[in-house]
Amino acid sequence: MNLAELNDIARRMVAPGKGLLAADESGGTIGKRFAAINTPNTEENRRDYREFMFRTTDAMKKHISGVILYDETIRQKAKDGSTLVSIIEAAGAIPGIKVDAGTTALPAHPGELITQGLDGLRERFAEYHKLGARFAKWRAVIDIAPGIPTYGAIDANAQAMARYASLAQEAGIVPIVEPEVLMDGDHTIDRCEEVTTFVHNLFFHELAIARVALEGIILKPNMIVSGKKCAQQAGVQEVAERTLKVLKRTTPAAVPGIAFLSGGQSDLDATAHLDAMNRICGNPWPLTFSYGRALQAAPQKAWGGKSENVKAGMEAFAHRALMNYNAALGKWNKSEDKAAA
Numbered sequence: 001m002n003l004a005e006l007n008d009i010a011r012r013m014v015a016p017g018k019g020l021l022a023a024d025e026s027g028g029t030i031g032k033r034f035a036a037i038n039t040p041n042t043e044e045n046r047r048d049y050r051e052f053m054f055r056t057t058d059a060m061k062k063h064i065s066g067v068i069l070y071d072e073t074i075r076q077k078a079k080d081g082s083t084l085v086s087i088i089e090a091a092g093a094i095p096g097i098k099v100d101a102g103t104t105a106l107p108a109h110p111g112e113l114i115t116q117g118l119d120g121l122r123e124r125f126a127e128y129h130k131l132g133a134r135f136a137k138w139r140a141v142i143d144i145a146p147g148i149p150t151y152g153a154i155d156a157n158a159q160a161m162a163r164y165a166s167l168a169q170e171a172g173i174v175p176i177v178e179p180e181v182l183m184d185g186d187h188t189i190d191r192c193e194e195v196t197t198f199v200h201n202l203f204f205h206e207l208a209i210a211r212v213a214l215e216g217i218i219l220k221p222n223m224i225v226s227g228k229k230c231a232q233q234a235g236v237q238e239v240a241e242r243t244l245k246v247l248k249r250t251t252p253a254a255v256p257g258i259a260f261l262s263g264g265q266s267d268l269d270a271t272a273h274l275d276a277m278n279r280i281c282g283n284p285w286p287l288t289f290s291y292g293r294a295l296q297a298a299p300q301k302a303w304g305g306k307s308e309n310v311k312a313g314m315e316a317f318a319h320r321a322l323m324n325y326n327a328a329l330g331k332w333n334k335s336e337d338k339a340a341a
């Protein structure tokens, strides 16, 4: 492992204002997104859709530091025969790869999930590195409900995350460490804060035991928000302050950057929360976005699976990329965002 190189990649992933496009939906997940816009989930549609985002050159150059791909996409060719990876690289962005194989029920832990995909991961990392990946993503899913999460499920996920992260670094690939505490459910923001704090403490503990170098990772956390079905919804400032409180308590300053997931927040909420956090000075790490839905919902809707709408899709993508870039600098303007949308 060359830690200086890993640290350099990680820093480029969180360069001022820039953030990550999470375009790593598995075939099933992108199928759900396409169903919402009445678009058949074919390989050609998946390619055309991702190709137009990656070819939104100005936005990719200025506002997107890297793209998280999926196994199909990292091997895929654009209509003109060039690889999608080469289009991303030509825009100056870094290709990354999701390497987890999704979740399955954790035995003896009703209602809890474990992320799989460690088998053969060393060999897969070697191949993905050859294909151009310089960072990777692995997502652990922690649900909040009566009686869960349990210590056992959190720690099992933390151990798997730590093994993934050490294998990534061995391969010269920066691991994104993504412990996602879900916002589904009716829990309060207090409960989200409590669980996320515990989760981060256990995850960093297992990363240390696995000898993962913190200078060569990016943390991808959830924000501290009220459960979606909670009657009492916290405002933007409270979300920002609580999220920073938890991160400062749990995340060493050696971590080069934090790139949030959007987790089902609306586009505007995800941008507003990021902006509010960046307006608070003195944070030890750059805070940016690694959004899937909050970057892609608008372009998906504008495109609607029709080639004549590609330009509208590109404009919608460029707009959200710019808004989140501004938010990562703490300079987002809500009325400008709404007016343009």
Ligand code: 13P
Residues within 6 Å of the ligand: 022, 139, 178, 261, 262, 263, 264, 290, 291, 292, 293, 294
């Ligand atoms: P969302 O921003 O849609 O949560 O997706 C980000 C991601 O990569 C989830 O794993």
